[in-house]
Amino acid sequence: MTAGAVFLRAAANAGYYGMMTQLFGAQVRGGESAALVQVSTEPIEAQPDRYDLFVALDWDKVEQFAAEIPLDEASVIVADPEAGAVPAGIAKSKGRVVSLKMSDPDAIRLERGLYGKRVNMFAAGAVCALIGVDAKHVQAAIENIFEGKGAELIAANVKGAVAGAAAAPGLTLNFRLDQATLAARWLISGNQALALGALRAGVRFVGCYPITPATDLVEWLAPHLKKLGGRLVLGEDELAAINLALGASYAGTPAMTVTSGPGFSLMVETLGLAVAAEIPMVLIDVMRAGPSTGIASKTEQSDVNLAIYGAHGDAPRVVLAPISVADCINTAEYAVYVAESLQLPVIVLSDQSLGQATTVIDPSSERPKPLKRRTNGVAADKPFKRYAIGPDPITPMPLPGTPGREWVAEGLTHSEAGLPASGAGVHVAQINKRAKKVQRFDPGKYWGESWGEGDIAVLAFGSTIGPARAAARRLAAAGHPIRVIALRVLSPLPMAALARALDGVHRIIVVEQNHGAQLYHHLIGQKAIPPSAESVARPGPLPYRPSEIASYVV
Template sequence: MTTNEFTWKVGGAQGEGIDSTGEILATVLTRMGYYIFAYRHFMSLVKGGHTNYKIRASTDREVKYHGDTLEMLVAFDQTTIDENEDELVEGAVIIHDAKFQASTKRGGAVHLCAVPLSQFAKDLGNSIIKNMVAAGASSYMLGIDPSNFYEQIEAQFGKKGAELVNLNKNAFDQGYNYVKEHYGNLQKPVPVASKPEKARLLMSGNECIGLGATLAGCRILAAYPITPATEILYWVLANLPKFGGKVLQAEDEIAACIMAIGANFAGVRSMTSTSGPGLSLMMEALGMSGISETPLVIVDVQRGGPSTGLPTKTEQSDLYEALYGSHGETPRIVIAPTSIEDCFYQMINAFNLAERYQVPVIVLSDLLMGMNKRSFPDLDLSRVTIDRGEVVTQAQLDEMEKGAFKRYALTESGISPRSFPGMKNGRYCALTNEHEETGLEIEDVPMREAQMKKRFRKLSTLERDVNEWGVDYSGPDGAETILVGFGSTEAQIAEAMEQLGGATNVGHLQLRCLMPFPKDAVRPHLEKAQRVVVVDNNYTGQLAGLLCKEIGFHDKMDVLHKYNGNPFTVSEIVSHVKG
């Protein structure tokens, strides 16, 4: 291998330890100083069905996508070869379990290496330990010193006793030595990375969401388990109690959302996490948050729909649901992190926005970002700030007569100071009916119109600010072609831009805030462009539709769709642009 990168993948049936094999190598490479992106492909089955784990590693730059090609494949079964051989580059190596006669349509373009993974594990008395045999085989073929794996084995299994540590080391050595003896001429030493002074983080988007929420001051997560958002629940359950927080597993998503609203009403920063089907169930509660002006943070880790759809595959088809869902008209903020670490920062942003504007904030992640990991330097904790918005003080309440507090006062900004339960003279009723300034139910026309205008008026300030942080642009001013995406597509579009280079006059807009829409930041680029390529990870072109609604230029729109559950590849984007 002559480049500064390499790619590796392991695959087999679910339940065979595929993820643990990948996790071991991902952790070792990160500790050695490589930048990595680790991608899990799996089916919605507990056992059986094909699954794989791919790692892309670089010595000198951060990687945010798992790559289009593959240099080494570890196959526990023939299905793994059949499903993944199209990614293999010329001269790639396939390490396969010797228990099956491997075949490939690539012929002599790739090298087949039969290794008795299952037999070694059986001889050691533990069938699942073939994942460590595979790690050893991979270690030799990649030219990685075994000591790096020994450190990981001791760290991972040391607390369970020396016997288990020695068993795993033995399994590792069996794989390493067998490949060294039988296929030493095929070794492909990877480029050497420089170990950083400070260890890099290796995290998923779901973990960053949990950490961001915790440091933002969230102290209650109310949720119902649903793939691919369940990992947020697990992470918070393991960590939030250390900070005095609580996790409430509700009976369904409706209850979870209402619990979060109730906790926010009480003054405790709270959230709920879900995926598309759960967000659908939360729609009535979202309207409740809107009309009662109670802050609320909802995280939607998108997956393939509709209905149960593709629970373990990625998609970005909840955009319209997030923007326009709920009966009636409810002001809300919709933001979409653009990378795994941005999930952390946007959770800080989400809680501040929810309390500053007293509206529901929906954070749109997706499975590609949520359930996969990448390594990156430390998070910048100086960016963690807490803004609780306008809260009436007890001194102000003391000056009022009993019952005079106007929770829904018709202010010029549209934001009315709120009180918390227990504050003297601060009591009010947060009705889900339309109400007047103190919260009493009304149906008269002037007050109804005034309250509607007030609720929507409070986003006017954000509409100005969002042009600064709600969109990122890279490329020449006045680019002829503009690539537009939101969320996790940022990585593939950015790499496509690199491959296109100076051959095409191309710019890249990645949207981080989708409502309110950063019109003033987006419009100039679309006005100058001749062609707007929208990278839309759904069937109906929802992002393109939003651009047309907010900006126009229907005649310039060129939509690249993908909705089969797999992420966009860089080559797909490049080919489409070159057309």
């Protein structure tokens, strides 16, 4: 894993775009793993159809990853002959096997450092040299990744990488990339990008509970939040996590909770409360394969129904999905503004594939316009009418501590003053009030994105957008231009914007990564697309690859 990180960072230092995803076995710590790294002179948003180079540090349990590491006859498999024969699951790709002695199995740890036989750094150094990344970038990457671990360790790792680079020419392989263009870019994962966006928007309280693959989001966020004077509280469970956040938000601090499917299921109770009591909050769901505990470390887009419809009763909310790793920043920031201004929960549906993909991005200077919560209650009726029915469904929610505006946040059906009530009149009036907030929500240009021309449109969200766009580029190059429409606002559906994006399209293909075609049925149910629209829906954990989408379209 460290070898992959060094390779990616060195390539990024040299000016290349890149993306790394990680595969782990079932072990808690250590054990088998694989780093899948792509580097290019062009931005990368999807996992590739195939890999050019496979470097085996050892063959231990490697076959479990075979389906996730597509190789073919043109792939090169570099392996240490002392590691033994290439396992059948890898050999069946018919990739060319090249021997490279990477380590002395009898060497003690000290010797490995001293003699440059630190096998993972050796491999990273060799691969960097093969694509033409200068040694100084590799050294800088190692210094960055091992920062704080001591000069001795860094020196030993650099030595390993140098030895690897020295061995690379002997392989007589040509993977050299074109010259890269240097620019100020960021190396960031989707999880980090969501955290950054939330902090930019002013989130200063996070209630959370550990869950893969969302934990690294809050781990990255925690020290930054602390520096900004915010607070992160590790709840005793997800019920506590979301209620902690809701309490903080009620008290006036923009707040969020971060989870994945199993935690989201527990939070649904309080999601309904946030709707009923009209308290802003952001819930980030980094989706993983479900149902139940599913596959903790692998991706799927199967929480769409839960996000849009989860909760008993009529519980309108806003559901957003980031369009790319880079867009995670703006979508998270926008989510906070929407929650604060509409006084309701906003769910951000990310997924493991976006969240844990470390990617080189071009940072955007464009940011969503801040929207604030209305706190200025006028005309102090006694009692204060927090849930007043009037022309504007968004009514002021004064902060506790404001004299003369005391009100009770109420999850029961309530009167305008927030007192429990059970009459038909108040019930319907408050249901309508909350529904109106969502009906009137206009995301403007934040509804989504659309690229390309043609009368075929692929409609996608989240991590399926990247492979759809890669497929579209390939099809366009082959003379079959198509449109890719990316939805940022999944609910309420941006009907007008979507209709404009679909204007002139005669074939609509909705691509999503779940078995039940959840987004497709949502679109059909809301009459956003005609019944003739096609659905491409399959579960995870394998990512969509561009070829899979391209071959469906034509």
